[in-house]
Amino acid sequence: MKSLADQLGETAHCSLLQRKARRLGVPDLAAAIRLAVARGARHYASAWAPAESDPGPDALPDEELVALLLLGAHPFEPFAIRCAAQLVSRCDPARLARLARLERVARPLAHIAGAGLAHDPARAAQWRDLLGRLGRLPPVPAGRLPHWTRFVSHSGLTRRGGPRTDWLHAAP
Numbered sequence: 364m365k366s367l368a369d370q371l372g373e374t375a376h377c378s379l380l381q382r383k384a385r386r387l388g389v390p391d392l393a394a395a396i397r398l399a400v401a402r403g404a405r406h407y408a409s410a411w412a413p414a415e416s417d418p419g420p421d422a423l424p425d426e427e428l429v430a431l432l433l434l435g436a437h438p439f440e441p442f443a444i445r446c447a448a449q450l451v452s453r454c455d456p457a458r459l460a461r462l463a464r465l466e467r468v469a470r471p472l473a474h475i476a477g478a479g480l481a482h483d484p485a486r487a488a489q490w491r492d493l494l495g496r497l498g499r500l501p502p503v504p505a506g507r508l509p510h511w512t513r514f515v516s517h518s519g520l521t522r523r524g525g526p527r528t529d530w531l532h533a534a535p
Contacts, residue, residue: 367433369439384427407446432444469498516531
């Protein structure tokens with residue numbers, strides 16, 4: 364199976380975060396997705412059952428979970444990227460950007476943040492801050508990562524008028 368790093372034309376690295384996650388009972392990408400669903404990425408609960416146990420945000424903060432979901436060594440799984448996009452809204456941009464550079468997940472994170480800046484006006488300042496902290500990065504070629512429409516919910520006609528597009532945020 365193709366890895367996320369292969370999808371982006373990069374080389375996967377040996378991640379200390381991945382080792383830490385394994386020690387905490389999150390052995391693979393499927394477990395990380397289930398943990399993300401348990402922590403609020405509930406839009407995907409119909410496809411991924413929530414994790415039964417959580418090491419806790421003190422042991423594995425949301426910033427680390429986002430980075431874990433975006434690691435290049437994992438098999439390419441669009442659900443992982445979509446879960447990461449939902450959890451970013453709960454993360455500190457400075458901590459997340461620093462961790463993204465350390466774990467070499469800055470490009471997929473910048474892809475998410477660029478989509479957020481364009482399609483999540485309520486959190487535009489957070490997305491702008493994150494993008495600024497990530498710095499200039501080579502763009503991800505079109506079609507390699509989920510399209511921005513996979514990070515939002517589209518409603519039909521509403522009482523307030525035409526269709527709405529809402530960024531999917533992690534549930535509290």
